[in-house]
Amino acid sequence: MLTDLEKNAIRDHYRAISENLPQFTPRPSQREMIAAVANAFSRSKVREEGEETPVREGESIAVIEGPTGVGKSLAYLLAGGIMAQTRGKRLIVSSATVALQEQLVNRDLPFLVEKSGLELSFALAKGRGRYLCPYKLYQLTQTNAQTNLLGFEDVPSVMFSDKPSSEDLDTLRKMADEFAARRFNGDRDTWPEKIPDKLWFQVTNDRHGCLKAACPNRPECPFFLARETLETVDVVVANHDLLLSDISMGGGVILPAPENSFYCIDEAHHLPKKALSRFAAEHSVNLAMWTVEKLPAIVNKVAALTDKTEPANLADEAAASLQESLSEWLFHLSSEPKLDLSGKDNDPVWLWEDGKIPPDLALLVSNTHTAAKSLLKNIYSLSDALAAARRDKDKDGPLIDRLTGEFGLFVARVEQIAAVWELMATEPEEGQEPLAKWVERKTGDKNDYIFNASPISSAGHLANGLWRRAAGALLTSATLRSLGNFDLLLRQTGLIWLPDTTTLALQSPFNFAGQGELYIPPLAASPKTPDAHTDAIVEWLPKLVSAEEAIGTLVLFTSKKQMNEVAMRLPESHLPYLLIQGEIPKAVLLQKHYEAIAAGRPSIIFGLDSFAEGLDLPGDACVQVIIAKLPFSMPDNPIEKTQSRWIEQRGGTPFMEITVPEASIKLVQAVGRLIRTERDYGRVTILDTRIQTHAYGKRLLACLPPFKRIG
Structure with a gap:
């Protein structure tokens, strides 16, 4: 529960911003977010001396969707900073992008300290x-x-x-x-x-x-x-990758410990997939072979300096066993039909269906896992012995130091190999989520293969490694809901298992009905007939985009092939104003776009998925957003394919459980490129009739801002 001291501090420092900055306008949604963050952190459970760690069920976790214009960073920095100070915690702010990190450190935090009078120390955490x-x-x-x-x-x-x-x-x-x-x-x-x-x-x-x-x-x-500085400041600014690395190592290794930290995770919609990448593992067969071939020589040097012959001998034996297993793998993989290179443009992939080990390879998987595990154990013993030898003043310090540096790289490579085979050998119990397991052949090197293994969801890792340990947490972004609810995010992050988690969708400060329009033209074809759909886009774009008005247009595609084909077929009158993502660096493209608008010329940007999020084009720089196709992404990688089969086996429909909800988020983000400030105006045009003709399309449409419908 919030104390009077905390309530007064939040109110006084927020008021100070208004007094020190006359043009600052307090927003109801921002105030609501400040209160929600403070209240969530006030419910943090404290471990009393002599007692067990409290069971956390999400009571100090808030999931808040704050649309553009709310002022999210100021809200969570003010509330989170004060709560961290009064409760003796660190505030860890994590973002997905370098741009937001720089904004927080160089603009938002200095602004808060200067204008509110709140004395907050802060530092940027790096790997x-x-x-x-x-x-x-x-x-x-x-x-x-x-x-x-x-x-x-x-x-x-x-x-x-x-x-x-x-x-x-x-x-x-x-x-x-x-x-x-x-x-x-x-x-x-x-x-x-x-x-x-x-x-x-x-x-x-x-x-x-x-x-x-x-x-x-x-x-x-x-x-x-x-690292020492991070333990003394009030606010630590990090990124999702660094946060996840810390959690994967047990927490409190790179960043302050979760139990002593309040987390503000901005751009939180990126967290599940970043976490999935962090908890996956892969290794190259060639690099693994090179490692085990060269390892005995350096192991013998370590043994000679540390007198640790037993772990050295065991490491040599394990390396030889692993080398033998890898050679056997090369024999099997070279004859695997799914890894045949003939007639394939992309790297061929052999996906183990449902993550199950092929019966004829079960023994080989077991042997490889055993050898890798034994090798890692004995390599760790030698590494510890080197550290102990360095503390012995009678030993040759400089030589041990140099050896430690080189041996450390071998340790890292053996860790990587062992991590893969730990996952490869794992067979979840009946009814549990499978692991995705696959082998990829590199077309650039016909003799190299990559072993891969990954969970199909990061929910369990996040729930146990972060949420159940953290003193408190905020997850926020401009778009967190899909199809009007938080269900997808809660499932993907594991917060579905913490029933006391608070969710809140804030109101946008923008007048969408007065600032924007939504138009869905009557195209003659849908994306189900790709060529005809491209023809229809080519027909409609000149009608929608003026080659004379000095305004910016953003046209978003889901397919690079379609984007390039439409670009080639545009009328000559429009070509001088066209800027295509990928043809020039993004910074140069945006500079040319702004220069054209300033010079009184039209400018048309053709972009893909990455331009549908995080691109900020206020005012005349973006008066029209045209969406060529609903942003469905079909399961085309091994993790998504394994997940889809898992859903189907449970009687579900991957398209409705994953594809449509994820498309909802992407569509809202794409539409969000139009209105960035209270002064912006314009039109969103969707060139995909499925949004009107299919039941899922109507659900997608219902989640868009309440623009004035035209046509």
Whole structure:
């Protein structure tokens, strides 16, 4: 329950914004969101000393759809920041895009602090890979990396596989000098020039190669200094990938622990699929073979330095066993008809139906899993022994340090292999969701195959790893509902299992009926006949889009093929004003678009799915949005195919349970490109008659803003 202190603080700081910014207009929806966030966080359960961890059922979690114009970030930063301070928590704000992260750190948080008087400290959280490792940098610049990293001719160096050029060495020396002089803080994003990925990889921080407390450069390590900062600030700004990485490692590793954190997850509609990607695993057969072939040499060096012969011998045995299994896999895969390359443009895929292991390969899967698991266990033992040896002052510290860095890369690769086979060997109990399992053959390298395994839903991982542990959480975005409800999101995120979760759909501040129109022309063909539908679009576009008015038009396609065909068949009168996604960089395309409007010329953007979300074209930059086709995406990847079969086996219909609800979200997002401010106006045109002729179309139509219907 909110205390009087918290209520007063929220009210006073919100009022201060109005007083310090005369043009600021308090919005009812924004106030409602502030109250909802504060109330949710106030219900956070606290673990009392000596008691067990409280059971959380979603009482401190809110799912809030806040349309464009509500002012979501100000609402959750104000309420979340105050609640985090009064309840002794960190506020972790996570976004899906770099653009929103930069907006939060560079604009929204400074604005809140300045205008509201709320004293909030904040920092941007980044993954290890964005930070310099001073130890690696100094080692490389001092030795010039002209000899093998370990000094042993028989052990290949992975970390410095390519000898740096003189230009690269100059860059590294300059970097070392600037870092030593405290003019460079070790954050890759703050270096004034672009650093090639291959060069940065040689000096970046990584989990397995890190010497941690034993590192002589630990006091100046950019990653650990940044990590310590995250434990002292009020607000941590992260992204979904970093948040999910932290959760997958148990939480509290990269970011503050979930039990000590309130989460504000913006752009939350991206979270389920990002989580699915994070909890999946894959590995290349060729890279795995190379790893197990080269591993014994470095294992022997580790054993010699640490006197750990037993885990070294066991690791060698496991590596040999894994190599034997992988060779057997190559034999089977080379003769698998589904992986035949003849006559195929795309990489062929062998999907294991329902995630079930083919009976004739069950023993091989088991053997591969056992070998990978044993190898990882003994590699971990050797890694621990190296860490212990580094703490022993009598040992050769510099040699152990260099060996630790290289061995760490092998540990990471073995982890990747073991993760795949842990999933491959898993067979869920009857009635449980299957795992998607498949093998892909790379057309670029006829002798390489990729093993893949993934859950078909991230709901369980999110429910157990995040929601049931977090002190509180807000999930928000401009579009969270599908077909008018939150059911799809709650299922995909696992919040369906936390019955006390609050859901709220805020009202838009825009007058849609007065600002916009919706038109559905009587096309002669539907997308069910693709060629005829393309003909109809080509016929209608010149009628809909003026080649004389200085206004912007956004035409959205679901198919690149159709987009290009329509572009080729446009009348010559329209071609000078056409900008096509993919032909030039997005930033250049948008610049040309704005320049055309400013110069009094029309501008027509042809775009695909990515332009249907996150594209902000206010005013005359977008007066018409034309949607060529309802944004259905059919299950065409192994995860979606496995999920569809699972739904069918339960008596459901994938099209109605997944395809239509997801299309509803995409359609609302696409339509949302039109009205971005209270001053915007325009028309949405949908060139797909199914929205009127099919029952699902009417449900999709009912979820759109209440524009004035014309035609």
